[in-house]
Amino acid sequence: MFTANKRTIGLLVLFLVVLFYAVGTGFPFFYRLLYVVLFIIAIGGVWCWLSLRGLEVRVSRTGDRGQVGGYLEGRVTVTNHTWLPKSWLEVTEAAGSALEPGGRGLSLDRQQVRSWRIDTFLARRGLFEGGQVRVVSQDPFGLFRMGRHFHDPHTYIVYPATEPLPNLDSRFAALPADSRLTRYFDQVTTDVASLRAWRPGDAYRRIHWPYTARMNTPMVKEFDAGLAAQFWLLLDLHRPSHHYPDVASGENRAASPADNTEELAVTVAASLAQRLMELGLPVGLAVNGESGGLLRPDSGPDHLNRIMESLAGAEAANAEPLPEFLYGMRPHLNHFHSVTVITPNSDPSWIPALLDLKRLNVTVAAALIDAESYGSRRTVAPVVDAAAAELVPVYVASRGVRLDEALARPVNRESLEGLEGAALRQAPDEGVSAQDDAALGAERA
Secondary structure (H helix, E strand, C coil), X not given: CEEECHHHHHHHHHHHHHHHHHHHHCCHHHHHHHHHHXXXXXXXXXXXXXXXXCEEEEEEECCCEEECCCEEEEEEEEEECCCCCEEXXXXXXXXXXXXXXXXXXXXXXXXXEEEEEEEEEECCCEEEEEEEEEEEEECCCCCEEEEEEEEEEEEEEEECCCCCCCCCCXXXXXXXXXXXXXXXXXXXCCCEEEEEECCCCCCHHHECHHHHXXXXXXXXXXXXXXXXXXXXXXXXXXXXXXXXXXXXXXXXXXXXXXXXXXXXXXXXXXXXXXXHHHCCCCEEEEECCCCCCEEEEECCHHHHHHHHXXXXXXXXXXXXXXXXXXXXXXXXXXXXXEEEEEECCCCHHHHHHHHHHHCCCCEEXXXXXXXXXXXXXXXXXXXXXXXXXXXXXXXXXXXXXXXHHHCCCCCCHHHHHHHHHHHHHHXXXXXXXXXXXXXXXXXXX
């Protein structure tokens, strides 16, 4: 690939002018000058072409996955297989929109091998293909630039960013007993939490007969959910519900760091999955976005990697709205399950669908993404009011607020006003976009 610059254009103009005077006048001086210009052009072009011949470029990585905010380590090796030296070379790895390209200039002696380490910053989550290396050569006069692509394909998975949640509310999704937290359960399970005196209405099968004989009064067993409980994270990626300040301001979303409600929702889901599985609890994931998909609850590092891979490829789309998404989850849920809905949807019309799951004895909670903190005019206050009226715990994650703080306790109208004040101080001064109007109409529909 040839690239012209100002010097190249200037030299071509000079060549045409000299050619015109040489043919028009016939003076030997102009012919000699014409030969010099042709010689310089030939030397520069041949130099660039030869500098790209006989090269071998290899890219190796220490791993095939990383996380947003981290670095992907690797090594680039360039080998000169010819007897001609190579100079004025520029080597750049084009590793995809999520990876910042890294490159350097170098010269190679004959049969020389040069190698260096690269640490690529991971700016965006997703699945990307790297290993596309571009080598550019330049002649000593700076007239020509020729490029050649070397393809050593490698696929990289960039996991979403996560935040530590040491202060996660113990009531969040009604965490069950795991030797530190206790949640009494109405159904009979394999985990006995405690014993208490019999009360009218207690089933006889719950009586602990050995302890009853010792206390000389009926004693019944109380159960907790134990590890039989399973947790579902329902991630709402219905595009009309989300707000993208970078798109509203006319920027290229693919080329800029992700800073929108979609990315915050994915970060909340990834952080919760990581924290709950640190506690040894089985976690499942369901997404109604572009990739969709459903991962049934499980535990262990392998399952956490599957969840992270699913979130890495999750994208918002015009999929089924949140109420239909929640109704569609009914066949997968029972009274042993706890559900947390992660959504920026500010229309309380989806609350009845959540209450429908609650009537199945499913423990429900909501983690709302505050679109107002991103410059939208939509507020989560109506959803908070509607959920509070039905005793559904609600947590609000806002731009610029640590997730550990946002998920430490449920919010109500009074605490929400304080959060909205902080969010307005963080939000950009953008005004109302047409996207907000369309999103509000879609949510009401």
